Amino acid sequence: MQDDVLENNFNILRMFVRIYGASSAPTLLAKSITEAEEKYSYLLSALDPQLALTYKRRCEEATKEGGKVVGPPLGTWCIPPIIEDEDLYRYEISNTRPPGTS
Template identity: 35%
Template sequence: MDEALQQELQQGLRYWLLEQDICRRLLHAPRPLHTSAQLTAAEVLECHAAKSFDYRVLCLLLFRLTKKPYDEALLSFLRLDEMLVDISDDLVDYEDDVLANSFNIFRCYIQLYGREAELKLVERISSLEEQHGLLLAGLTEDMREHYWRRHREASEGQGSDRWVFPPPIYDEATYRERIRREEAQAQEVAVAVFAQSVVPTVP
């Protein structure tokens, strides 16, 4: 195992430790407008940057398996691309992540910035997109064409190429309680319907 792989695996360990610590604090401060989880922007950004370590490990392994030297320009670009994809995924999965008490950058930004969370995250996205564009310009023409082809394919759905922010949840505890109650009620209804369907009818 070379130094690059070791560093990425260390990033993975760092991510898991940070994620556990951040989510523990978020769980004990479910109302971000009233109670601080004592997060810092630095640790949230560090956790977010480390989140896709598994993809980076796979990329490095692919280079090793094909016996090609690391393409540092490509790897740097992919790192930025993964970070943007992670933000997009976090916006889509926001409610589920609140329910599961999982790391989510939008969730953390709400804790850090309250009602300005969306604006602050837009600023973060803009900064990453600017860096992303510069790194993309440094790739070969074939790589750029491949990227844009895959980007178009991934953006075929209406609105899929836009940043869509979910409504922020300012009381996570109440939200979890409501969703779990609704899920329990839905399960009771499903069981009742199933029970009726299997009861033999009397002629």
């Protein structure tokens, strides 16, 4: 999240913070992720078993191709600390970095 704040990139957690506030955003994001994963599991279970197996294997391969070699094959979620005041964060970072770095 820190790099996204510094570069002003879109980030779903930042969006949740702006919509729901810093105290509610992590919980609501976790709830949304859980609901999406439950829907994913339901839809996966509705597939032909061989197609579902092939799909799972491909997801695991893609995860490894992306550099993940340990942990759950499809990855895990980690919600980083919230940055409530992005302007203050950018200011503090810009004033603590050595000259010549960004």
